Amino acid sequence: MSEHPSDLARRTMPGELVPVVRGEFPGLFVTFEGGDGSGKSTQAELLEQWVATRGREVLRTREPGGSDVGLEIRELVLHHRGDIDPRAEALLYAADRAHHIATKVRPALERGDVVIQDRYLDSSVAYQGAGRVLDPREVRALSLWATAGLLPDLTVLLDLDESVARGRLDAAKKRFDRLEAEAADFHARVRAGFLALAADEPDRFLVVDASLPVDEIAERIRARVAGLL
Numbered sequence: 112m113s114e115h116p117s118d119l120a121r122r123t124m125p126g127e128l129v130p131v132v133r134g135e136f137p138g139l140f141v142t143f144e145g146g147d148g149s150g151k152s153t154q155a156e157l158l159e160q161w162v163a164t165r166g167r168e169v170l171r172t173r174e175p176g177g178s179d180v181g182l183e184i185r186e187l188v189l190h191h192r193g194d195i196d197p198r199a200e201a202l203l204y205a206a207d208r209a210h211h212i213a214t215k216v217r218p219a220l221e222r223g224d225v226v227i228q229d230r231y232l233d234s235s236v237a238y239q240g241a242g243r244v245l246d247p248r249e250v251r252a253l254s255l256w257a258t259a260g261l262l263p264d265l266t267v268l269l270d271l272d273e274s275v276a277r278g279r280l281d282a283a284k285k286r287f288d289r290l291e292a293e294a295a296d297f298h299a300r301v302r303a304g305f306l307a308l309a310a311d312e313p314d315r316f317l318v319v320d321a322s323l324p325v326d327e328i329a330e331r332i333r334a335r336v337a338g339l340l
Contacts, residue, residue, distance in 0.1 A: 129255040133262040133315075138220035139339055140261070142231040145269035146302055147291045148276035148283075149321040150328070151229050154269065157329045158336065162225050165340060170219040173229035175207040178214055189289055197243035201250055204235050209257035217261070225340070232258065233266060233308050241304025242297050264339055267332055268309050271321035273298040 141158070143151040159171045176185035184207040188200060195203075208231070219226050232254035240247030255261075273295060309316035317335050319328050 128252045129260040131255065131262050132260045134264055136217075136220035137223035139225045139265075139336075140216070140220055140228070140263045141226065141265045141267065141336060141339075142228045142233070142263040143267050143269065144230060144233045144237070144305055145321060146271060146273060146276045146298055146305070148279040149269040149271045150325070151269055153325060154267065154328060154332060155227050155229050157325075158332055159227050161329075161333055162227070162336070162340070167340065168219075168222070168224040169227060170215065170224050171227045172211070172215060174211060174231060174234070175204060177211040177216075177228070178207075180210045181207040195289075197239060197245055200243065201235060201239040201245060201253060204239065205253050205257040208232065208235075208254055212258045212261055228263075231263060231266070233268075233305065236308060237301045237304035241307075242293070242301045244300070247304065263315065265335060266309075266312075266316050267335075268305055268316050268318045269321035269328070270302070270306065270318055273302055275322060 143155050145151050155171060159169050162169050174181065175188060176182050184203055188195065188203050188207075216226050216228070232251065235254050236247045236251050239245050240250040276298070277295070306318075309318050317332065319331050321328065
């Protein structure tokens, strides 16, 4: 008997293999998560503009592709024409993440900058763990090892029904990458995975209905970030 997607995604480590690092830097680490078409890039840009008006240095970045090495990995994992084994896919994302955190994110946090990032390790747990039906605990442990345990101070989850998200992507008339092109059941598992993560770590996650007006979403995010600056 197969597991329900939410049950599969909710399996968590009883204890982390790598000590978690959170809130130990002068800077602030904010990540945006959610399915494709949920509006992460738009909200990340709006938050970047708002934080800059408050006199803080901002690094806005993304995964995969937030570094020179990451750009090459991004092209491979998102646009490779053939199949990629799920474990190999998870390892490629972890490799990108390791280099990106070591060369871009940690130095910025040590300087006291605000890092605003489109996708982080929660995407791997949702996409490769729940979506690809790998063990989410193993995927999380891999990412924590790759990043020396770094967790965001705040993770904004833009939650949107997968059919609505697909409609947005279709309306944009963009060429789908490997993950965007997956079937509806894959994206349903991914959404369940994200929601399970948010339920397990409510102090880290801010879950926002991504069907709300853009300005209302931005205001909710600013209200939460203001208390962390």
